[in-house]
Amino acid sequence: GAVVSQHPSWVICKSGTSVKIECRSLDFQATTMFWYRQFPKQSLMLMATSNEGSKATYEQGVEKDKFLINHASLTLSTLTVTSAHPEDSSFYICSAMVRGETQYFGPGTRLLVL
């Protein structure tokens, strides 16, 4: 089956630094990738939709200057959390969509900002 990887799987950083998370579709091309955030004991919240070669579409309440998304190719999307603060600590999950129906999720990246 289709596999989506995320790197890193976990990261600890100091407040004020920027963190980049990569999302790759390993054996298929995805025109659309999605980024979600999940706080402990809560559901996944859609942050943004990323289409290859175009600007990401952010959900209401998500700061586009804080969460930079780059969908450079059909197999790679990156999320950069800029000037991270402790409240940005969360579980970030990406997914890649195929044929407008099936989504494949990455294993997630746990971010802890000290």
Add this chain to the structure above:
Amino acid sequence: SQQGEEDPQALSIQEGENATMNCSYKTSINNLQWYRQNSGRGLVHLILIRSNEREKHSGRLRVTLDTSKKSSSLLITASRAADTASYFCAMLFNSGGSNYKLTFGKGTLLTVNP
């Protein structure tokens, strides 16, 4: 963003019993999916039901969809302790043109006691 409502929020049953979780949503959908997530881990796709389908089975799982009521249910029969996890419904809907979004319900925490 659209998010589904699930009930119950938490469900505790004995091994061998059946577990039923319900999901309601607000607008028209292309399909509805159910996922499972063990604590702190990634998502596992369980089953997808399209908007023109009413019922679907996969092993011990049975999903129903009532588009007139905008609701779905997930039934797990003969539950096992290993079924203990959080279960989420997710709705795929068209967000304009050829763009799609998948948004999640709030989840049901299922505990199956041995």
